[in-house]
Amino acid sequence: MDQLVEKVDKMYEQTVLGKRKYVHSEVTSTQGRQLLNDLDIRVEFVRTVPFDAGEGSSVDPYEWKRVIIENGEEVVLTEEQQRKRYRRYVEHNIGAVLKEKQLCVIGVERGTNILTIKVPGREIELAGRTDLLILSDLVEMRPTEVQYLPGVKMLIEVKRDVKPSNDFQALSELIALDLLVDDPVMALLTDLKGEWIFFWVAEKINSSARIHKAAINKPGEAFEVIRALLVQPPTAPADTDTTEIKLPCFQSPVKRLKLRKALPPIGEGGDNGGIRESIERYYDIASMLGPDIEMARAVARQVTRSIPTFSYFS
Known part of the structure; x- marks a missing residue:
């Protein structure tokens, strides 16, 4: 259970909190390379x-x-x-x-x-x-x-x-x-x-x-x-x-x-809005009722299905 919740935590950090804002006049060389890479x-x-x-x-x-x-x-x-x-x-x-x-x-x-x-x-x-x-x-x-x-x-x-x-x-x-x-x-x-x-x-x-x-x-x-x-x-x-x-x-x-x-x-390079919403919903529920293993599993399955390499096995 703890490992599954930890994985969802990481997904949350990458998918929900991973938003980036670039202000043109403030873009550094490092940020610029990151934007091109993204x-x-x-x-x-x-x-x-x-x-x-x-x-x-x-x-x-x-x-x-x-x-x-x-x-x-x-x-x-x-x-x-x-x-x-x-x-x-x-x-x-x-x-x-x-x-x-x-x-x-x-x-x-x-x-x-x-x-x-x-x-x-x-x-x-x-x-x-x-x-x-x-x-x-x-x-x-x-x-x-x-x-x-x-x-x-x-x-x-x-x-x-x-x-x-x-x-x-x-x-x-x-x-x-x-x-x-x-x-x-x-x-x-x-x-x-x-x-x-x-x-x-x-x-x-x-x-x-x-x-x-x-x-x-x-x-x-x-x-x-x-x-x-x-x-x-x-x-x-x-x-x-x-x-x-x-x-x-x-x-x-x-x-x-x-x-x-x-x-x-979007499915190959960008974030999936449905995945983000599912993870956000999981965190809303977990914040009130505590971690839910079945919901965590469902979110994890949704994420893996969105990745072409893993969708074959899901």
Whole structure:
């Protein structure tokens, strides 16, 4: 009896208490790797090719604004303090395409946790926001509609100094945005100077979802990629999982896939809501009446049946 109750205790800890919440802006390298592992996602770096001399447009890098404080020291304003300014920088460099495709660039205000979602079938919640979104210009007429992310194409996470650990914030935001909307999206992590790192869900290989990552060093080339991305048709044909598009600077066609189609089925990779409810019910009863061996056995059988390896024997 004691051993059976102990096993149910462990199931409770893993199934009910094993809920994880990731706040995008607080995701550490360790947490980021855990998130990718939980969802069976792998990140692959893909090759880019710079323009030949004279090709493409030349764009000056963004100048991070500096101010002089009382003691005469010069300091750079934070990303938060400069959001309106760098939003205009991005908008200026893709303005023609924005107008043509009826899109706009918006800054997401602090406290607007627009990229919050519970991953379907998993005890994982992603929460928070990003810095900029490129989406339908309907939100300029009705700002409250931004909560529905109409026609969203990509998110932009801006850092004054891009560090390797920032990848995981961008990946967390990408996963949330991709799950929230119907069409493929991209994430861009950038300092608006020499680091322009693109992420997107690309394909499924065996049982793992693959997110591809590509880096561009020149603003002009990065904006060429963004402009080319924004003119792509909004969605894939209904009978296909993966699409391919051609983008400047990419050596091979860019594969795109919705994350929902790449994640393992709930029974294979995620938590089962019925199991969780059964364990919670067992604990509710046990807290009032004490351990019940028959109920503990029933819960244990339900758990083993949900595991493919053991379901054959149950």
